[in-house]
Amino acid sequence: MTEPAVKLINLRKQYNGFVAVDNVNLEINRGEIFGLLGPNGAGKTTTISMILGLVQPTRGDVIVDGYSVRRNPVEVRRRIGFLAENPGFYEGMTAYENLMLTARLNGVKDARRRIGEAVRQVGLADWLYEEVGKFSRGMKQRLGIADALIKDAKVLVLDEPTSGIDPRGAEEILELIRQLSKQNGITVIMSSHLLHQVEVICDKVAIMNRGRIIASGTLKDLIGDRQLVTVEVDNITSEAVEKLRKLGNVSQEQGRITVEAHSDIRHEVAKILYESRVLVKGLSVSHPRLYEIYRDLVS
Amino acid sequence: MRGSTVIIQKELAENFTSKRFITTYILIFLSSVATAFLGFQELAQVGLTKFESDVIFLVLFSGAASPTPSFIFFLSVLASILGIALGFDAVNREIASGSMVRLLSNPIYRDSILVGKIIGGFITIALVIGSIMGITTGVDILLAGFGPTLDGALRIFYFTLATILYAWIWFSMALFFSTVFNRIATSALTSLAAWIFLSFFTGMLASVMAQILIPVTIFSPPEALIAREELRLALSRISPSVLFTEVASALLNPQIRTLGPIYIYSRDLPTPTPLTIDDTLFIIWPHIAAFIAEITIFLTLAYILFMRKEIRTRFE
Ligand SMILES: Nc1ncnc2c1ncn2[C@@H]1O[C@H](COP(=O)(O)OP(=O)(O)OP(=O)(O)O)[C@@H](O)[C@H]1O
Ligand SMILES: [Mg+2]
Numbered sequence: 001m002t003e004p005a006v007k008l009i010n011l012r013k014q015y016n017g018f019v020a021v022d023n024v025n026l027e028i029n030r031g032e033i034f035g036l037l038g039p040n041g042a043g044k045t046t047t048i049s050m051i052l053g054l055v056q057p058t059r060g061d062v063i064v065d066g067y068s069v070r071r072n073p074v075e076v077r078r079r080i081g082f083l084a085e086n087p088g089f090y091e092g093m094t095a096y097e098n099l100m101l102t103a104r105l106n107g108v109k110d111a112r113r114r115i116g117e118a119v120r121q122v123g124l125a126d127w128l129y130e131e132v133g134k135f136s137r138g139m140k141q142r143l144g145i146a147d148a149l150i151k152d153a154k155v156l157v158l159d160e161p162t163s164g165i166d167p168r169g170a171e172e173i174l175e176l177i178r179q180l181s182k183q184n185g186i187t188v189i190m191s192s193h194l195l196h197q198v199e200v201i202c203d204k205v206a207i208m209n210r211g212r213i214i215a216s217g218t219l220k221d222l223i224g225d226r227q228l229v230t231v232e233v234d235n236i237t238s239e240a241v242e243k244l245r246k247l248g249n250v251s252q253e254q255g256r257i258t259v260e261a262h263s264d265i266r267h268e269v270a271k272i273l274y275e276s277r278v279l280v281k282g283l284s285v286s287h288p289r290l291y292e293i294y295r296d297l298v299s
Numbered sequence: 300m301r302g303s304t305v306i307i308q309k310e311l312a313e314n315f316t317s318k319r320f321i322t323t324y325i326l327i328f329l330s331s332v333a334t335a336f337l338g339f340q341e342l343a344q345v346g347l348t349k350f351e352s353d354v355i356f357l358v359l360f361s362g363a364a365s366p367t368p369s370f371i372f373f374l375s376v377l378a379s380i381l382g383i384a385l386g387f388d389a390v391n392r393e394i395a396s397g398s399m400v401r402l403l404s405n406p407i408y409r410d411s412i413l414v415g416k417i418i419g420g421f422i423t424i425a426l427v428i429g430s431i432m433g434i435t436t437g438v439d440i441l442l443a444g445f446g447p448t449l450d451g452a453l454r455i456f457y458f459t460l461a462t463i464l465y466a467w468i469w470f471s472m473a474l475f476f477s478t479v480f481n482r483i484a485t486s487a488l489t490s491l492a493a494w495i496f497l498s499f500f501t502g503m504l505a506s507v508m509a510q511i512l513i514p515v516t517i518f519s520p521p522e523a524l525i526a527r528e529e530l531r532l533a534l535s536r537i538s539p540s541v542l543f544t545e546v547a548s549a550l551l552n553p554q555i556r557t558l559g560p561i562y563i564y565s566r567d568l569p570t571p572t573p574l575t576i577d578d579t580l581f582i583i584w585p586h587i588a589a590f591i592a593e594i595t596i597f598l599t600l601a602y603i604l605f606m607r608k609e610i611r612t613r614f615e
Pocket of ligand 2: 044045046159
């Protein structure tokens with residue numbers, strides 16, 4: 001077993017009486033794309049800020065590549081490329097000047113070449129000498145990724161990288177993140193609300209609520225053996241619904257009934273409906289999506 | 300401290316290209332040259348030959364010859380505006396725009412950002428005031444056709460240094476407010492209010508306070524008068540601009556032998572022999588120490604606050 005790239009140990013942040021992050025323990029392996037999910041105010045940004053040493057933990061520690069953020073924040077920041085929700089570029093400076101600042105703050109050698117390479121990778125080569133103030137949100141996010149590439153970061157931390165970006169742009173950014181992670185073996189930690197996006201690119205996720213991690217693991221881990229049987233019907237008797245409830249959780253919405261169970265229960269469902277003389281127009285089985293798991297956990 | 304060096308350069312680049320800075324610079328430049336020019340014309344009417352070469356330059360700067368607001372006054376107003384303009388949003392603007400988080404997520408210590416900002420601001424101020432004093436002196440030399448003596452040149456040089464220090468005080472104060480308040484409007488208004496109060500009302504308030512604490516009537520003995528005057532002076536010296544005016548007049552007027560209340564009564568005495576620059580430096584030294592103390596206090600407070608500040612992305 002190799003050491004995880006990032007390790008959060010009993011991490012806690014308290015503001016006066018309010019606990020924003022409560023005893024968070026996570027291990028993120030090298031090269032992994034890790035999604036941090038949760039509703040507004042769950043504590044995602046606070047957790048991320050503590051990983052970078054921007055916010056001092058009340059208790060606990062974060063270990064990045066063997067360095068403790070408490071004892072050695074500078075070494076930790078040398079290894080992390082961070083893209084905040086607002087990338088925070090100087091709008092009056094050109095993309096090149098902004099990236100050069102990062103290069104110099106990191107003591108990067110051969111900065112010109114590295115900058116050229118990075119903007120090519122994120123598709124902004126033609127915009128290098130334009131003021132960042134002219135950039136769209138999506139372009140700023142991509143420039144933020146270039147910023148991390150210049151540092152040669154081993155870990156990329158992104159706080160809601162696609163918030164406020166149109167669906168196509170968001171897809172492109174996520175694809176870029178995925179590519180970079182796979183090509184360069186970069187470990188990625190990203191927070192998001194957009195579950196279908198997370199589902200596509202993340203190897204593992206953790207769901208946070210009110211400062212706590214309430215579930216974590218691969219999507220498979222989270223889904224487990226849960227299955228959803230969905231039937232389409234014209235109308236259904238309450239008697240039939242009662243019977244279905246014995247099989248598992250039932251939800252109903254306009255001629256569509258979903259039964260959730262831990263195995264494939266299509267036969268049982270069909271049988272009950274047949275016996276209750278309900279006309280079945282369609283029947284299918286599927287695994288729950290991340291959204292359904294999230295909704296159940298967070299509600 | 301690689302971090303600081305990079306931040307200093309960034310600050311300088313930003314300062315010297317910002318519209319606000321360029322506007323302030325042009326303002327200071329034009330008013331300085333204009334005052335120098337006007338002062339010179341007034342002197343010329345009196346007749347240049349009446350003055351010794353040294354005195355011309357000093358008189359021009361102190362504006363003693365003219366009824367228009369003196370160069371010292373202009374410079375004290377403009378130097379403080381320059382300091383405030385560079386400082387009032389130095390920290391909170393970067394926090395609000397998110398660039399502070401970006402800077403902080405690099406492998407540098409938090410101190411180096413503040414240190415870089417302070418040194419960057421100090422250098423900018425020194426360059427501006429230095430260049431303007433240089434240009435104004437140059438204009439004067441051109442108009443007069445001759446230059447000051449060594450003592451005169453030294454006096455102008457120390458006057459320049461004192462003005463730089465004076466602007467640093469306002470910069471440090473504004474930077475402190477910019478660290479205390481997250482909202483730029485608040486730090487701007489507070490800096491401005493502090494400046495107006497300290498520059499224009501402290502003198503008045505000091506008189507009122509002194510009269511309340513040591514009531515003096517025309518029948519009072521001279522000792523009471525002197526005591527009240529000393530108290531008034533001590534109170535008014537809370538204001539950096541009062542200190543600056545005293546330092547400036549001592550530097551530009553070799554006749555001034557003391558900055559205490561006696562000065563007021565000694566005006567009509569026979570003209571004393573002028574002081575050497577060394578003697579003048581000796582009498583203004585406590586004031587300079589007070590300048591440095593004020594700068595140190597503001598910067599220390601700003602430093603402590605900045606180091607403990609919660610700097611995070613977007614938090615309302
Ligand atoms: N400086 C602070 N003082 C007091 N409370 C704070 C502070 N910073 C954050 N909080 C609180 O901590 C909680 C967690 O905030 P955080 O920004 O980490 O949430 P989040 O998961 O990132 O939410 P969002 O999805 O809206 O970005 C919130 O309830 C917030 O109000
Ligand atoms: Mg957040």
